[in-house]
Amino acid sequence: MKGIITWALVVSALSLPTLAQAALPAETQVYSAGFIDAAGPVAAAQFEHFQTIISLMLIVVVPIFILVPWVLWRYRRGGRGAYRPDWDFNWGNEAVLWGVPIVLIIILSSALWAHTHKYDPYRPLGNDPLDIEVVSLDWKFLFIYPQQGIATLDYLALEQDRPIRLKLTSGTVMQSFMIPQLAGQIYTMAGMTTQLNLLADQEGEYLGRNTQYNGDGFATQSFRTAVMPKSQFDNWVIHTQKNTQTLDLATYEALLKPSIEHVPRYYGTVDAGLFNRVLARFTAGHAHADSTPAEVSQIREHHHPQNNPKGAEQ
């Protein structure tokens, strides 16, 4: 349905010849898609809830689209409707006017309550989750697999049908992490962790991204999420573990420098506890435990070198 409408519009309404060519997707490109094309139970339930609300809301919306044209026609100046300029109240109407929305909101509220708890991003989705630690940076995401001892940059491999438990923080400004086809978004904030539980039941590649504006590289801050069966995932882990690159504090500090990344990176080994050290950098009293003040100010100056330096006062 979505595709048909889209292409009908592309071809008929716009008829831009170059567009048809441009629109042919490169084979490896992953495009944005929303919860309409859910690839996991959480996103599917979110879309289902979306549809439920719309159908309930039609109870109050549809009458308006019927009543307004009818009233306009019947009571237009010169129309057949009787003119009662002093009629301004009726208890029966009043009961319906307040009663129907109240009942409707009670129904919607109970659905909201249940759904909000059932699909709370913090709620585990099953036993033996795959743990992944996410650090949002300018303008890329770092994924650490503590159980596997590997890490990636801008590439998220997930095991199909296995609950995923993400623990997120930010090494920079606040961002919002989201893979629309799998689950909703959650903010990432420096010095704090948030959680997101999700499950992917369809093999495939999905686009994930930051949705909270964070500067010049925001528009392209996205990553490929690959959902693969267990065997393939295990192979991928072994393959990645063979990678000679190490993610340690020095590598991390280099990554703190804002950059737009086009190619994912893979780290075969990760310093244990790196995620906690990222967190600890912002904790009051323990701040920058492993950097001298001079180093810290250096890091800070590196943050946004593209900005106009004339206002830069530390």
Added chain:
Amino acid sequence: MSWETIFGQLGWDSLVFTGAIKHPSASEFVAFGAGSIVVLGAVAVVVLLTVMRWWGPLWRDWLTSVDHKKIGIMYIVIALVMFLRALIEAGVMRSQQLAAYDSAGYLSADHFGQLFTTHGTIMIFFVAMPFITGLMNYVMPLQIGARDVSFPLLNAISLMLTAAGAGLIMVSLVVGEFSTGGWSGYPPFTGIEFSPGEGVDYWIWSVTLASIGSTLTGLNFAVTLYKKRCPGMDMFRMPLFCWTTLCTSILMIFAMAPLTVATIMLALDRYAGFHFFTNGDGGNMMNFANLFWLFGHPEVYILLLPALGVWSEVVSTFVGKRIYGYTSLVYATMCIAVLSFGVWLHHFFTMGQSANVNAIFGIATMIIGIPTGVKVYDWILTMFRGRIRITTPMLFHINFLLTFVLGGMTGILLANPTVDFQVHNSLFLIAHFHNMIIPGVLFGMFAAVQYWFPKAFGFRLHEGWGKAAFWSLAPGFLLAFFPLYWLGMNGAPRRTVMWADPAFYPWLALAMLGAVLLLVGTVFLLVQIGVSIRQRRQLAVPLGDPWDGRSLEWSIPSPPPAWNFAVVPQVDGRDAFTEAKKNGQAYRSPAAYSDIEMPCNSMVAPLIGIFTFTLSFALVWHIWWLVVVSFIVVWGVVIARSFVAQTNEIIPASRIEAEHEAFLAAARATPGVTRDLEMSPQNRGKAAPDRLGQPGQKRPDDVLESAI
């Protein structure tokens, strides 16, 4: 003395024109063009004022005036000028997104960031706010039978603070850059560490000036509504626009303060090395999010409620019928106002709080849907058993009823945390709030201008051009924003300077087409004003009642005299003027006239405006001597004012009597026109009663209409 002592961080490179010369690019040329428009516009205004010798009248009759009517008009002029800028910015952003399919487009990412920030900041603080404030200023005192607001000078100061903020944001087009942090300015991105330039400072000070101005306005209007109602005007006899003004004023008093606090705290972070909202050292940006939305959510109702008041006035006037469910509408308005303080957290369901917290705020949000829904049905029932005239304001009203409920539906969707997790920060959200603000608030203000313009200027606006504007604005809105719902549901985030998904292209193209229609409709509105000024003789309605109005403002001449009411009216029910016309009480000479005491003009407000502008400009550029001087002058002016003994002037009864009796004589001598001739040159502003017989009886006109 060094350059920095005198000019702070201001340098030749700060000028937007230098950038275009040094690093020529499309993006810089756009900035160059925008800066040039501001400079040329300012020069053109100065030349015009000089050539026409208007400086004196401008200063005497307008800038130093404390008349609520003139202040109201000046607010709306600011709103319209700023609207043009922010609308053009929206068009530029739309065209950038259209050009930026799988490429960089023509704007730099940084420039795009400034555009969406200024667009949002201007539309909220310098279009919607001055528009509603100007309207409330103009209409509310007239509707309650008052001669002015409670604190006329304070009113002028509020205006000048808003003007100073608007001036600052205009200057940022020429000197320096603006923030890229969005209208909500979330730290730590807007902190000194990540946004070291002057941009965020421009945002902080322009928003701070506007918010202080609005706080003062809220206090002023609330007191006016409590204390200045004419005899007999009980609270429950006030026109609904006054009720919505009261609720909005109360919201302003309580809601603007958290914003002022938040921006000042952010300023302390940036200027004085505090750590309220920084990443480390104990700062916490979540506090900013809470403070900002503690303002931000009531703010949307600050904007919406006056517009809902306008809709109530428009519908009952053009239907020629009492508003249905007055009491219901009042309680619904109060419910919305109170509830609006309990829902702010729905702007960040995604910040990681517990499901209980999210669910409670989600439900609170949905509850607001109840009174809002009641209002929509009340307006439909007002039209029911009425006699509907499809005038331009009514077209906007009907469009509002139909599109607003769709926006309400998407609002209920967004109130559900599970759905919000998906569409938060997406174009779906953009579509939702534009769906509420454009047909609800903006078109409400346009309808209000069509409706009250003849009151303010003594001639009607050209109906044909008004309808033309409607027929491009209404479809323009649908085309510009409904595609964004779809894009948001398909994972398109807001604020992207470029994108790569071919499926988005047709929808963005439709949105561009919508933006063009919105621009065209706005041009039609400007043409309408121009044409109406040229045809002002045919359109003149000096007798003050072109629409067979129902409330007190229609009982006085158009434009009204400085003192509004020659004799303070006495009312004994709702729809006071309709009742007076029905009972033959309208246009009667009062028993006696007496002297009227009116506030004198004062240069205090413009001086405060000028020096708060220099104060904030100096703060932005760290020109410390100017900060000190401006601060001293502002408070010096305030102190000096307290020594002025003569703040009121007496208008003699004889002058009032002469003017008012002349008006009454003309009104009595002129035959009223029926609603059939409402848009014809015969309409001089005296209405013929459009009602025969009593309700419940079969009346001659009913029979007549059935025959037709």
